[in-house]
Amino acid sequence: MILVIEDDKTINNLLCKVLSDSGYETDCAFDGEEGLNKALNTKCDLILLDLMLPLKTGEEVLREVRKVSSTPAIVLSAKDQVINRIELLRLGADDYISKPFDIDEVILRIEAVLRRTKNTSDAPVIEFMDLRLDKESKRVFFKNEEITVTGMEYSILELFLENPNKVFSKRNLFESVTGDAYMSDDNTMNVHISNIRKKIAKYTDESYIDTVYGMGYRLSK
Amino acid sequence: MILVIEDDKTINNLLCKVLSDSGYETDCAFDGEEGLNKALNTKCDLILLDLMLPLKTGEEVLREVRKVSSTPAIVLSAKDQVINRIELLRLGADDYISKPFDIDEVILRIEAVLRRTKNTSDAPVIEFMDLRLDKESKRVFFKNEEITVTGMEYSILELFLENPNKVFSKRNLFESVTGDAYMSDDNTMNVHISNIRKKIAKYTDESYIDTVYGMGYRLSK
DNA sequence: TCCAATCTTTAGATTTCCTTAAGGATTGAT
DNA sequence: ATCAATCCTTAAGGAAATCTAAAGATTGGA
Numbered sequence: 001m002i003l004v005i006e007d008d009k010t011i012n013n014l015l016c017k018v019l020s021d022s023g024y025e026t027d028c029a030f031d032g033e034e035g036l037n038k039a040l041n042t043k044c045d046l047i048l049l050d051l052m053l054p055l056k057t058g059e060e061v062l063r064e065v066r067k068v069s070s071t072p073a074i075v076l077s078a079k080d081q082v083i084n085r086i087e088l089l090r091l092g093a094d095d096y097i098s099k100p101f102d103i104d105e106v107i108l109r110i111e112a113v114l115r116r117t118k119n120t121s122d123a124p125v126i127e128f129m130d131l132r133l134d135k136e137s138k139r140v141f142f143k144n145e146e147i148t149v150t151g152m153e154y155s156i157l158e159l160f161l162e163n164p165n166k167v168f169s170k171r172n173l174f175e176s177v178t179g180d181a182y183m184s185d186d187n188t189m190n191v192h193i194s195n196i197r198k199k200i201a202k203y204t205d206e207s208y209i210d211t212v213y214g215m216g217y218r219l220s221k
Numbered sequence: 222m223i224l225v226i227e228d229d230k231t232i233n234n235l236l237c238k239v240l241s242d243s244g245y246e247t248d249c250a251f252d253g254e255e256g257l258n259k260a261l262n263t264k265c266d267l268i269l270l271d272l273m274l275p276l277k278t279g280e281e282v283l284r285e286v287r288k289v290s291s292t293p294a295i296v297l298s299a300k301d302q303v304i305n306r307i308e309l310l311r312l313g314a315d316d317y318i319s320k321p322f323d324i325d326e327v328i329l330r331i332e333a334v335l336r337r338t339k340n341t342s343d344a345p346v347i348e349f350m351d352l353r354l355d356k357e358s359k360r361v362f363f364k365n366e367e368i369t370v371t372g373m374e375y376s377i378l379e380l381f382l383e384n385p386n387k388v389f390s391k392r393n394l395f396e397s398v399t400g401d402a403y404m405s406d407d408n409t410m411n412v413h414i415s416n417i418r419k420k421i422a423k424y425t426d427e428s429y430i431d432t433v434y435g436m437g438y439r440l441s442k
Numbered sequence: 443t444c445c446a447a448t449c450t451t452t453a454g455a456t457t458t459c460c461t462t463a464a465g466g467a468t469t470g471a472t
Numbered sequence: 473a474t475c476a477a478t479c480c481t482t483a484a485g486g487a488a489a490t491c492t493a494a495a496g497a498t499t500g501g502a
Contacts, residue, residue: 136388137386137439138433150435150458150459150460151433151459151460152459154436188460191460191481191482192460193480194481194482195481372448372449373448407451408451409450411492412493415491416492432491434490435458443502445501446499446502447499449498450497450498451494451496452496454491456489456492459486459487464483466480471477472474
């Protein structure tokens with residue numbers, strides 16, 4: 001879940017829309033007080049934070065948040081605010097984006113920050129509930145039992161475990177995993193997903209992989 | 222413990238703060254003399270070292286340190302200092318980062334260096350199950366019987382035994398072992414693996430080397 | 443130089459698994 | 473409740489990766 005704290009309604013809505021199109025759940029806040037409240041009381045994966053906010057500045061919000069959590073934060077700064085990296089880090093932010101921003105860049109930055117701050121980038125072992133994946137040996141386990149998976153199944157699971165809860169369209173999955181271009185009526189990923197589910201089902205009743213009708217699939221509890 | 226030697230107090234504190242947020246213990250020094258002292262007299266796992274320092278340059282510090290220890294070191298260089306890899310190695314550093322740096326990059330580099338320098342076990346003998354490899358004499362044993370291996374076979378086995386369970390692609394293997402660039406669809410490693418297996422099979426039914434279809438090979442029980 | 447050991451290439455047989463296609467089930471909109 | 477769109481599963485064909493033996497090339501030592 002990504003929390004967008006931004007008082008300009010147009011920008012806020014735009015960000016939320018684009019993010020949810022990219023498969024993220026979002027929450028929004030329109031002033032510093034509300035933002036701080038939500039940041040402290042809801043469990044979110046990343047905060048997108050404007051610096052110039054009513055009631056409480058972004059800087060104040062971030063300082064408060066940092067006292068109790070290390071939720072990654074990306075700061076949005078107006079184009080005439082010069083922010084250098086040192087300043088930024090003093091604030092406790094993980095990255096910043098100047099307005100006016102390119103929406104694709106926002107997505108990229110968000111994904112970069114999430115990648116960096118998650119155990120992903122280098123952690124040799126990723127876990128999600130009882131599922132564990134060892135990147136070195138390319139093995140997958142449920143609790144302590146190995147689930148034998150094919151190469152494609154492994155790649156799909158790795159992608160899911162590195163981005164839990166994120167929705168991947170079939171196109172997305174296919175292209176991430178094979179590197180090839182996706183043909184529109186392709187049913188391949190269906191089958192892989194089905195096979196993965198079948199293998200997981202031997203060990204548990206939990207589904208782990210949700211279908212998001214019309215959108216794709218998501219690793220979820 | 223990571224020792225930060227950097228005369229700019231802001232940067233030094235920033236680095237220490239971020240490192241300790243990432244779970245590392247830190248120590249700091251603000252000039253070359255102090256840095257050298259701490260490097261020699263405290264047990265640290267890694268040194269972050271600015272080149273331009275008062276009292277003693279980073280280069281001098283590193284040279285002194287290298288006389289008595291191989292503690293990994295990452296050099297911080299001002300943006301206008303051009304440092305090439307050769308120069309870097311002459312200094313005895315393990316990596317370098319140009320200022321102004323991205324703090325996340327620093328963390329990543331530190332982790333990469335620690336990972337690289339950790340596992341290079343200097344142990345002259347490595348074992349995996351009943352397989353034993355003597356790096357000094359370059360010989361391989363199964364229990365107490367010697368398996369005569371060729372040079373290439375030895376290198377492959379050494380790589381495997383240093384990284385048990387890790388999957389190596391053919392490209393990986395080929396490039397690690399020969400140093401040459403790998404041409405796709407090269408079948409050489411297949412054959413070596415096959416020959417190694419044949420030799421091991423004389424002593425046991427265990428396979429030791431798994432094929433991971435589409436990915437590579439892995440030393441495994 | 444010559445030989446023997448080692449490495450690389452080749453090629454056919456074998457294994458693995460990715461994709462396709464088809465029929466049935468589910469979902470969400472009207 | 474109905475219907476179209478989407479999704480699930482199964483099974484089989486064929487593509488791709490691998491294995492092995494054997495022949496060809498290379499290397500290093502005598």
